[in-house]
Amino acid sequence: MNMKLSPVSSKIPAMLHGADYNPEQWLKYPEVLREDIRMMKLAKCNVMSVGIFSWVSLEPEEGVFTFHWLDSILDTFAENGIYAFLATPSGARPAWMSAKYPEVLRVERNRVRNLHGVRHNHCYTSPVYRQKTALLNGKLAERYADHPAGIGWHISNEYGGECHCDLCQANFREWLKVKYDDSLDELNHAWWATFWSHTYTSWDQVESPAPHGENQVHGLNLDWRRFVSESTIDFCQHEIDSVRNYNSELPVTTNMHNIDGVDYRKLAKILDVVSWDAYPAWGYTEDNDDARLAAWTAMHHDMFRTFKHKPFLLMESTPSLTNWQSVSKLKRPGMHKLSSLQAVAHGSDSVQYFQWRKSRGSSEKFHGAVIDHSGHAETRVFRDVAEVGRTLAELQDVVGTTTPVQTAIIYDWDNRWAVKDAQGIRNSGLKYEETVLQHYQALWELGIPVDIIGSEEDFSAYKLVIGPMLYLISEDNGKRIEKYVEEGGTFLGTYWSGVVGETDLCHLGGFPGPLRRTLGIWAEETEGLHSRDLNGLVMNSGNALSLEGDYDAHEIAELIHLEGAEALGTYRTDFYARQPALTLNRLGEGRAYHLATRVKDAGFYVELYAAIAKQAGIVRTLDTELPAGVTAQWRTDGAIDYVFVQNFSGMEQSVELDGRAYTELESGEAVPAVLTLPVHGLAILKRAH
Template sequence: MNKKLPPISSKAPVMLHGADYNPEQWLRYPEVLQEDIRLMKLSGSNVMSVGIFSWVSLEPEEGVFQFGWLDNLLDSFEANGIYAFLATPSGSRPAWMSAKYPEVLRVERNRVRNLHGVRHNHCYTSPVYREKTALINSKLAERYAHHPAVIGWHISNEFGGECHCELCQTAFRDWLKVKYDHNLDELNHAWWATFWSHTYTSWEQIESPAPHGETQVHGLNLDWRRFVSERTIDFCQHEIDSVRSYNPELPITTNMHNIDGVDYRELAKILDVISWDAYPDWHYTEDDDDARLAAWTAFHHDMYRTFKHKPYLLMESTPSLTNWQSVSKLKRPGMHKLSSLQAIAHGSDSVQYFQWRKSRGSSEKFHGAVLDHSGHGETRVFRDVAEVGRTLAGLTDVVGTTTPVETAIIFDWDNRWAIKDAQGIRNSGLRYEETVVEHYRGLWELGIPVDVIGSGDELSAYKLVIAPMQYLITEENGKRIEKYVEQGGTFLATYWSGVVGETDLCHLGGFPGPLRRTLGIWAEETEGLHSRDLNGVVMQDGNFLKLTGEYDAHEIAELIHLEGAEALGHYRSDFYAGRPALTLHRLGEGKAYHLATRVKDQGFYVDLYAAIADKAGIRRTLDCELPTGVTAQLRTDGEQEYIFVQNFSGREQTVVLDNQEYTDLETGTAAPEVLNLEVNGLVMLKRKV
């Protein structure tokens, strides 16, 4: 039974609502700072993230510290019932440091050292940078770790990027020596370095990938990405160590945003609380499909929740628009509340924004904010924010609740990095993330909660595990999946799975490698299709899932042979017409499905997972039909269930509830049998377990 967990901070056992706040930009305008406090309270904001890029305001000269402005701010917060996540300022260092210690500046792939500027332009290996960050962090911790307004540490900001300086090259070689047990022959074999005579004969010959150097040894590329990720995580740990001891009770987080460079599943292991920054470009998808974008965003919400299987923080979002998307559209009426509550529905205990007040100058002066340059609250955006504040104030009972989940999707960083480097079948776009979300959306449309796990995570808690395009998989993890199925689990894999192992060497003996016995198939060939090519999956009469008709397929098609599996559907056309396209293999007490082609019709994934879920006994949030683009997500404390019915379809919708008794969370009254959902609308319900 799911139980309620403690709030993220015992000081603030409520839904957190607030923004990034940069008072150092307004120190010459004391009237602005005073007005900010009034408007924060008016908007229902109770927490601000402060100090994120404040280093030069805290240490204007080396060894000269000034904290008066931050003292005044935190004291004012305390007096007005507002809390703070206090940031370490390492995301952007002062110019004096760059001038005096050039080693702190990052070196790019072309081996040119950067000038001072932008943010995260620093070397995570640099001893000087580590020394300086530890000093400023310890000064902050010594002064504020027990301040009544401070409820947690916000370590740096959106870690990312890579450095190719000599310090990092040496660290990379040392990392490789440990990984390959100081055996250069093992490294050369793992990287298949005999290809193009790329064999290394000394460790000093190894360089990180470079546009004017090595780019084609995929094992090197993959290990470099792993090293960069581990180096980044190690730097974050260095920052955590510099503040933790001053008050071990303060929870520590760092906000995640760009999944390209850092394995967030590994980063999550050193954090107390997960937080992330969500900036979907609502109303701007090429097909004008906000539901597709909502599923994409929901997938990421679920991924961050799954890292620790407990509530997380939406640390940044925009209350209106951004200034960096290709087109900066305003949120349509209702979308701010809907998108904010989407985070709550998937497990967040906060809604926070970037930023509180628009900067007057520089690169983010037109980025969305709670307060525009007009400086007052008589705006549509401020009213939208205040409405969310009032709603969150009524959801205190939801704080600490968890999500009961019976289905998981595997999403691995190693696999993602390797797929993007594969140089095979469809270089115009393998679309790994899009494929994962296609499968996820089928479950999302059905209102089936999902965990997003790694291939090394425990599987036994799930009735269904889905692994789209599990291109990289180790023999060990293949055996774990095989055992999971034999013991009664249901598993689904797709084309382009089981191709390479840990160092990006192809599995020998036939694909899908370690999954071949589990799936009961041999994949002889995999073909990339042009955008103009179209095939299809024709369902076999009387198949186990009782699916009927046919579905268009495109982009990727795999030619497979049955080795114990049965065909549920066949290809429609081309020279492989009639060959298996969707299969089922019964292994031990469980079942394993294989989808050999990328199906174009999104409705297929809804039909497929509705049938599989029914066979596996997987519960939906609501036992009723949901219109396309409408989903229902669930949180519970073990006694009450809180249900969020959300309409991303772009049109008015109705949902006929099942026969259970529901209470409307916002009104406290009995919910009607038929929910009327406005465009961009949602209804929040409660029912007894």
């Protein structure tokens, strides 16, 4: 069975390797531009993103367009076998526009309009800004949509932020009228506005949240976030529409980065290709735990791959260091190749950098780049990049391959926004993302590939679905999980789930609301624990998972009653000692587990998911025990599997393979039964599917 998809562009059916290129910064230095082309080829770079922040270089005065420099760059690319993602430059508009049309400038939550500056400081609602972006984008598309160097549109850059101007306030009210059927009664009920006498009696009274105004109506806060997200997506669609008609075959993408402000799952629906910017802080996290950071990064690679269930693009990463950390450390030897190929292991068909050449001035003059201020290729960083380029050139057969997945974790933007806005059990930090990571990292350590899905997606393809802290879940989505379990699926839920519905109103009748029948429990109370507090999960003898042990638990403890479920483990201490803390409910043909407390021991999650995966018949990438900090991920074309074994442990490791026949992809040599990985080492293996 062929499981291989088409490459991003038929012009270049290979792994993409390149960078964000800003030639407009170097137009006074023609010798630099000539040398750039030579070194791009030396590093085996085959693609560049151009024009991302080039608006003033393309339109220095209103209505005056200067394309000659970009003509020259793209023509030179084509002559040298280099391709380009053509960017729309809306991420930073020129000063002349801000001066002439101040309405394009954003208004902050405090209702003060910004001055011109930085980037993404513009209003997505502004008719003027929409008109100006459509005009310039159209001219770019008319000129370059059929250029031989072009392989896709890079729409704007890292969309994000919000505007509170009068135009946006008016649009927000119209959005609410549609959502609530033009009924203030419906809105007031959905937001529970009778609380503190906040009932609205006129649509004109509704305003976006403000630090000096309304910010305690959680339904308002949630709807505002939804509106901002949808407005941003609408603006992206506006930009896509302005270039699409000139060559409908040219794919569109936009590089995602700020995961907080926009529902990327919805944004992905209007794109042809998903791309994102990854900047993990290797070697200088507070806990100095590169394995945890690797799992965090892998989780996001999987998330972006899952948006379209096909390969994505790593659009930006740093070849060395960044310039925004409190301490900027260099990548250690081997880490650049390991971290770059990590993206490929999780489904990327590219490795690209910010940036090709360091800016000479301004805020990113010390941000990592392939070419340093020295201006030559005789650097450690360049050698690392060239090594990745050579490896990617050997991975042409991997392009378009897919990731077979039997396990999914639910991660909803609505839920994330709502749970972080909740005021209650632990205002010092509910740690939603960290909770998701706890569950993901155990699967990563086991070498079990994972999709990161929404609660509205089809669960039937998965043998195991995990819902960490599903605080916000609708009745409909709760029923869908129930049906999934009844039909034979395995589900695991946690504390602080099934608490509110889609408008952030608490479910009546007891928590976990629409998950109560599925999990077979009633959560009567939930307690937040101080950092100094410690409880524990003690496994019951002879439990259905055959787990043994006594594991520390902290931060959150849910007091639950069994309603058909059986206890697999109980609390260790406090007045709820010996009450259920881990349960199993057999429903129909499936199983539903509930974890009522946050277990502190990472090893618990590895043991838990190893047992659940075995019972559910989930296939691991390698049927062998992996050392801590080592993972194995795979992609396949249906005939050949490509297995990436990666060592993030910080020390040399040995991996005993599972008895199948493997060859090393780059050398073609047979792999011994025990694979040795150096510090920051990886191996790319082939086997029959």
